[in-house]
Amino acid sequence: MGKISPIAAKYIIHASIQIDGVVERPDVIGAIFGQTEGLLGSDLELRELQRSGRIGRIEVNVDTRAGKTYGSIVIPSSLDKAETAIIAAALEVIQRIGPCNAKIKINEIEDVRVSKRKYVIERAKELLKQLTERVLPDSQELADEVTLAVRTMEIQQYGKDRLTAGPAIDDSDEIIIVEGRADVLNLLKHGIKNVIAMNGTSCPETIIELSKKKIATLFVDGDRGGDLIIKEVTSVADIDFVARAPDGKEVEELTKKEIHKALRNKVTLEQAKHELPRENHRHVNHQIHRHQKQKPTEDELATFKDYLEDLIGTRGAYLLDKKLNILAKVPASELASTIRTMNSPIYAIVVDAIIDHSMAELAERNRIQFIIGMDSKVKAARTSILTVQDL
Numbered sequence: 598m599g600k601i602s603p604i605a606a607k608y609i610i611h612a613s614i615q616i617d618g619v620v621e622r623p624d625v626i627g628a629i630f631g632q633t634e635g636l637l638g639s640d641l642e643l644r645e646l647q648r649s650g651r652i653g654r655i656e657v658n659v660d661t662r663a664g665k666t667y668g669s670i671v672i673p674s675s676l677d678k679a680e681t682a683i684i685a686a687a688l689e690v691i692q693r694i695g696p697c698n699a700k701i702k703i704n705e706i707e708d709v710r711v712s713k714r715k716y717v718i719e720r721a722k723e724l725l726k727q728l729t730e731r732v733l734p735d736s737q738e739l740a741d742e743v744t745l746a747v748r749t750m751e752i753q754q755y756g757k758d759r760l761t762a763g764p765a766i767d768d769s770d771e772i773i774i775v776e777g778r779a780d781v782l783n784l785l786k787h788g789i790k791n792v793i794a795m796n797g798t799s800c801p802e803t804i805i806e807l808s809k810k811k812i813a814t815l816f817v818d819g820d821r822g823g824d825l826i827i828k829e830v831t832s833v834a835d836i837d838f839v840a841r842a843p844d845g846k847e848v849e850e851l852t853k854k855e856i857h858k859a860l861r862n863k864v865t866l867e868q869a870k871h872e873l874p875r876e877n878h879r880h881v882n883h884q885i886h887r888h889q890k891q892k893p894t895e896d897e898l899a900t901f902k903d904y905l906e907d908l909i910g911t912r913g914a915y916l917l918d919k920k921l922n923i924l925a926k927v928p929a930s931e932l933a934s935t936i937r938t939m940n941s942p943i944y945a946i947v948v949d950a951i952i953d954h955s956m957a958e959l960a961e962r963n964r965i966q967f968i969i970g971m972d973s974k975v976k977a978a979r980t981s982i983l984t985v986q987d988l
Contacts, residue, residue, distance in 0.1 A: 605650075605675055606673035606709050607675050608673070608676070608706050609671060609672070609674070609709060610670070610671070610684065610707075611670075611704045611705050611706070612670040612672075612685070612702060612704060613667075613668070613701070614666075614667070614669065614700070614702075615667055615699065615700050616667075616668075616694055616697050616700075617665060618664070618665070618666065618695070618696065619664065619666055619697075620659070620666050620694050620695050620697060622658075625657045625659065625694055626655055628699070629655060632690070632693075633687045636690070637684075637687055641680060641683060641684065641687075646684075651674070651675050651676055652672065652674055652675075652676070653672065653673030653675075654673070655671070656670070656671040656672075657669070657671075672684070672685075678706075678708075681706060682706060685703045685706055686703070688701045689701050689703060751763060751785050751790065752782070752785070753766075755803065756801075756806075757802070757803060758796070758801040759796075760793055760794055760796050760801060761778040761794040761796055762781065762792065762793035762794065763784070763789070763792045763793070764790050765791040766793055768791075769811070770811060770812060771791060771812040771813075771814065772791050772807055772811050772812070773791060773792045773793070773814050773816050774808075774813055774815045774816065774834075774836075776817065776974055777794050777796065777849070777951070777972050777973055778794055778796065778972045779849035779972050780792070780794060780847075782849070783850070784848075787853040787857075788853075793807070800834050804830070804834055805833055808836060809835050812838075813834065813836050813838075814837065814838040814860070815827065815836050815840070816840045816841075817839070817842070817848070818842050818847045818848055819842040819843050819846050819847075820844075820845060820847075821954070822974065823841060824873055827839060827873060828873070831866060838865060838866065838869075839864055839868075840859045841859060842859055843855060843859070847953060847954075849951065849974065893967060893983065897921065897945075898983075898987075898988055900921045901945070901947060901967070901983060901988060904923075904947040905947050905970075905985070905988065908948070908949040909949055912928060912949050913926055913927065913928055913929060914926070914927055914928070914950070915948075916935070916943050917943070917945040917947065918941060918942065918943070918944050919942070919944045921945070924941055925939070929950040932946065932956065936959065944965065944966055945965065946960060949970075949971060950971060951972045951973065951974060952970040952975055952982055952984070953974045954974060956968060956970075957975040957980055960978075961978060961980050965980055967980065967981045967983060968980055968982050968983070969984075970982075970983075971984065971985055972984050
């Protein structure tokens, strides 16, 4: 018996069948061939059309319920649409199958080419989107990539705490202490190499020892987080000067001019403490203590690490529920707007970005337990903050 591959068929006849009795699949197929024989002339004889491959294999599925038989008939065709319609109409003249009354109804004649065309259009959209997302970088992006590579090569892990630092810590009489790796990268980019990061929520022993031997300048963000860092670090380390980024700005985003201006305008430790906003010191310590007590389980750490590795290079974020299932994947820039519209409680955020104070405050307002990112500008928060180094 001839067969048409799904690729060769141009049309597919879909029909339903109802029989007042119990019959088998061969009975239905036999009735289709037998009762249409000679009805349409020799050119449209079903057996001959199958032998020549112009009609495909007739698929019949039947099911018996309460003494009646119901089923479907599928016939692929490579005839033209007029001939296919004639074949389909001929099926409806079948009124008996075996000893039972029967009724066949044509549900539709599917144009396979239309289905293929829809697939082609949808697939073309996907391919165009992929092509658009992977366009060649412009000259500025190439320059930034090279600059970043050079900056990264200059970074070293300093001291027993393996702190992120520039190459000139040992050779300089003065050091600049910043919060995180991103700050070090930005200062290296603009030629400042005697910089070292704390890389944590408390002042490391390496920083304390360096501050005893060298002139130490603490360079912090121009926000409330910077105030907290000043109080925390100066309580344990021998800091000589304090420099601040402009109000509302972070060290990692400053231009060369802003960096040099901030360092020129550094003040003594006594003056910096005098300029700090007055607030309950016990409240600050309590905030830091609460942050340190929040710890993820080993399973949570492993899952967070997998999610973060999956996001690298995407600038995206995962929102997770308590069971660490993904509630949503969004661009990092749309975190705030997405969280506002979420109906389900969010347990954790995993983001391919550096965690800043606005992100931490967003998490605190929405009672999110964890933020996991590439690095962090935040040293004290009610939400637990984890970076690559913590995983």
